[in-house]
Amino acid sequence: MNYRNWIACVATLLVSGIVVSGCSKSTPSPSDGNTATVDDMPESNLVGAIKIDGSSTVQPISDAVREEFIKLHPQVDVTVSGNGTGNGFKAFYDKGADISDASRPIKPGEFEKCQANGVSFIELPVAYDGLTIAVNPENDWVKELTVEQLTKMFVGEDAAKKWSDVDPSWPDQPIKIFAPGTGSGTYDYFHEVLAKANKQELREDMTLNENDNILVQGVAGNKYSVGFFGVAYYTANKDRLRAVPIVNPKDDVAYEPTVENISSNKYAPFSRPLFIYVNSESLNRAEVQVFVEFYIENVSDLCEAANSVRLPQSMIDQAQANLDAREEGTHFVTADGESREGSFAELFVSENLVK
């Protein structure tokens, strides 16, 4: 065994490691096959880096916008992270991100932090997300559900154990519930709609899982089960699940979670708006400015690929107007630092804007 030989071998191993990482550094960015080159237009010379963090629900939308954006501006480096809405806002007020993706409006506490750290922002709604309450296709007794029935089923420790506890005409069988994990925005949203106003918690004996595919399998595999998750998971598994129409408390009509009903705000209260929050100081940077304008202009066409529902054009127009006028602040927190109550369409008006 020769000392020189093995040191040479180890050196080869290390050098090959360096070469591998070295090669990757010199690889130009549009090296993959799917970057479209626009022949008749000169390549944009826009440069820079944009950092986006926040909701994993908004992440696919931002990813889709990024993908189209870098086809036009290949030298801009856009990083989209999906660490959750709360973490996204934390990064945003700590100046770790230029744009915060959010699946809910900013909370008063987060707004205060922004003010304290001197972060002013523009609030822009980009799409809708619907929450589906799904049952097994063999379930023939649930035709529609009201918010009261859902509260009976999901809220508190004394929640209904059997279907017959909700409605005496339903079978005398235990309800098996599948729900997303407590860390997810979907769980938060469901909790907010059903339990928060009464200062209660959702029942604790649900099967929780962060992986929505497992929830789909759970509901599809048990006749007496019910579950809730993002509308995208329902659309992808339409043949294995049945979505329950939800009675809108305003007009007492039950609506299916279809694109039309979500977009027209009829599928209430289980549709929610998705936002991006843009640091107004970052908006002075050319690359951020061009990107955000591109975002608002194209998000309605791109969000469907990202499993979301487009906003009505009037909302997009108002977002565009706010962006053009650089209207800073939020619509969802009062000047006294309280959350505003009400539906998105009612609150998203310029009178409610608080800097």
Added chain:
Amino acid sequence: MNIESTTPVAPNDSESQRPVPEAIRQGASATTESTQNSQRRIRRSKTFYGICVSVSFLSIVVLAVLLISIAVQGRSRLTPTLLTGAHSTSEPASSGMYPAIIGSLSICAVCALSALPLGIGTAIFLEEFQPTNPWLRRLHGFLNLNISNLAGVPSIVYGLLGLSLFVFMFNAFGQIKVNESSGTELMGVERYYQILTLAGGGDSVLVRQTDLALPTITITEPIEAVDRDGNTFRLEVWDPKSGTPKPKDPATQHRTVRLGQSGGAYAKTSWYYFRLPFGRSFLAAGLTLSLVILPIVIIAAQEALRSVSPSLREASYGLGATKWQTVRNVSLPAAIPGIMTGAILAMGRAIGEAAPILVVLGATVAKNSGPQNLMDTVVTMPVLIFHWAGDPQVTYQQLAAAAIIVLLLVLLLMNSLAIYLRQKIRVE
């Protein structure tokens, strides 16, 4: 015949030896009772053999089921696009994992370059340079104990350690904040302002940044600017209120900006761009992973060094070699195959880790290239698989299965390279 050979090996050595002579004695007396006794023992032995076979078969079946189900699910997505493309949201079918493969390999390179020398060095110190002073011996034992304990710490804990140690560096070198500061930059960066020109479509010019404290600039008068080839030129200003018509000529438009147009800071970085703290970079991720595998490397190298026959070392000392000469010429060459086996296992673990990477780099999946500079973030294969597997669309789930196959193949390739090198060392 296999059965007989397995029996004495299985239980505790010293006790299992004893019944054998007894059995021989009983066999010598050749009574019916003793024949029954021996038949019973052989039956038991056969049962044990059966249990062993079925247990090992069970784990192979589980592995086979896993591999087959992944292969069936991912088969349709095992295309060249998978190896050349990047993650795509608008066209899931054209998604690929090229940036993730490069990302994982670069993280592994950083990890190997830092963990292997450190780990092997520590093992040499712990095994070859054992102190004689009782206090130092105690310290030595304490170190050994701690390293064994660290090997059992969950990797996410290392992720959190890496977050404060490498990503933030305890804020000792300043914080990385958008529009404000980039920590302590050491090399590879030039600072400019980027201003949009009249040409539109995101066309912009660069102006050198002289005062780092000013994140934005407002153009009120003609100023010296730089084009992308590094040539300087005079940037003209057009005032919409002055009545002069907006320039029509594209060449002029490229050199003209609106009066009062503001521009933000832009940092042009070279590949050797280096700053403290590391931020969410592949360097930080690689170093964090090296913390994860360091205990494994140390323990494997220690075992390998321990198994080198003491007579070899004593012969070396007998020839008058010093401690360092003995380690260099005798112990280490003899231990290299064992050390490399440990290194292979450790790198296999490093390439498959998702939890510490998620903590250090965040859940970024959309990136079209490998790292562009030392401080660039990367996508890694486990994080991409995690993201794809959780998506509702069937395409992504198939992609996840195909990506798992690619990950296994990359792992297999890395291991076979290491095994090849190990064999080569042995032969020579």
